Amino acid sequence: MRLIRVPVLVVVLLSFSNDCYCWGFFGHKKINACAVFLLPPPMILFYKQHAGFLTEHAVDPDKRRYLVAAEGPRHYIDLDHYGSFPYKKLPHKWDSAVARFSSDSLEKHGIVPWWIQRMHRRLTNAFKEKNAALILKLSAEIGHYIGDAHVPLHTSSNHNGQLTDQVGIHGFWESRIPELFAEKQYDFIIGKADYLRRPDQFIWERVLESAAAADTVLMQEKLLNNRFSVFRKYAYENRNGLLVRQYSEEYTTAYQQILNGMVERRMRQSVYAVACFWFTAWVDAGQPDLNGLSGQIFSAEDLREWEELNRLWNNDPRGDRTCAN
Numbered sequence: 001m002r003l004i005r006v007p008v009l010v011v012v013l014l015s016f017s018n019d020c021y022c023w024g025f026f027g028h029k030k031i032n033a034c035a036v037f038l039l040p041p042p043m044i045l046f047y048k049q050h051a052g053f054l055t056e057h058a059v060d061p062d063k064r065r066y067l068v069a070a071e072g073p074r075h076y077i078d079l080d081h082y083g084s085f086p087y088k089k090l091p092h093k094w095d096s097a098v099a100r101f102s103s104d105s106l107e108k109h110g111i112v113p114w115w116i117q118r119m120h121r122r123l124t125n126a127f128k129e130k131n132a133a134l135i136l137k138l139s140a141e142i143g144h145y146i147g148d149a150h151v152p153l154h155t156s157s158n159h160n161g162q163l164t165d166q167v168g169i170h171g172f173w174e175s176r177i178p179e180l181f182a183e184k185q186y187d188f189i190i191g192k193a194d195y196l197r198r199p200d201q202f203i204w205e206r207v208l209e210s211a212a213a214a215d216t217v218l219m220q221e222k223l224l225n226n227r228f229s230v231f232r233k234y235a236y237e238n239r240n241g242l243l244v245r246q247y248s249e250e251y252t253t254a255y256q257q258i259l260n261g262m263v264e265r266r267m268r269q270s271v272y273a274v275a276c277f278w279f280t281a282w283v284d285a286g287q288p289d290l291n292g293l294s295g296q297i298f299s300a301e302d303l304r305e306w307e308e309l310n311r312l313w314n315n316d317p318r319g320d321r322t323c324a325n
């Protein structure tokens with residue numbers, strides 16, 4: 001008797017709330033990789049040499065958030081907790097915000113715009129010290145937080161549509177759409193980085209833009225959902241031997257069209273912002289010569305830290321990698 005071998009596929013009913021990596025790993029890596037090309041000549045050689053590192057480590061903050069409790073709030077801010085747009089009662093200066101709401105309360109609702117400013121100061125100091133390892137680590141990681149700040153649902157307490165029966169929309173917007181369309185359709189030729197005279201104001205403007213777009217992100221998906229049966233909304237895809245339920249390509253295409261280029265626009269703005277922050281930190285540090293730094297390598301301690309991060313990430317027994325926002 002002839003046996004027909006049938007590939008064994010495990011069906012995974014993908015819960016989108018558990019598959020959310022904030023811009024997705026793809027998006028964060030792409031943003032850091034593209035930002036390198038916006039840098040001026042004195043920086044680009046050093047950053048290009050380490051483009052692989054900047055890409056790979058763009059997702060370290062997301063890996064860390066499941067291991068370090070303090071990490072989570074650095075990725076988002078629930079601005080709707082502070083009233084309605086433009087959230088005047090929330091001071092933009094950290095000290096003033098702490099005086100008004102206490103640091104515990106601020107942490108509870110997310111601190112991404114302030115955390116980016118802290119990372120920016122650290123990066124500036126790393127440039128002053130000409131510490132190549134630290135420059136690269138901080139560049140990779142600030143790129144992550146800046147990317148998160150550009151995602152509308154990172155500024156809303158309804159971050160995964162859990163309050164409006166739209167669970168999964170977080171990963172849909174920031175992972176599924178870019179994974180399907182960024183390489184094929186998006187334009188990442190963006191120009192050059194600019195010096196930010198007020199990095200604090202700049203990032204607050206970006207965060208407020210995200211907040212202004214959050215309602216559209218949610219409302220348009222709700223309307224689209226009404227036009228699609230569940231059979232057309234979802235599709236099964238084979239991913240590394242796993243049969244995974246995903247938003248269908250048809251549904252994803254329709255959503256992208258309704259959003260009128262929003263995801264591409266926010267990705268492009270993320271790339272530009274990341275490059276501007278890298279450039280500004282370098283200028284503020286006195287424009288140190290980076291070419292002599294190329295020979296430096298990471299310490300054994302750095303390597304151990306990443307090894308541990310990956311080990312714990314890969315073995316996370318909870319299997320729950322839900323975005324806190």
Ligand SMILES: [Zn+2]
Nearest residue numbers: 022062075148
């Ligand atoms: Zn994140």
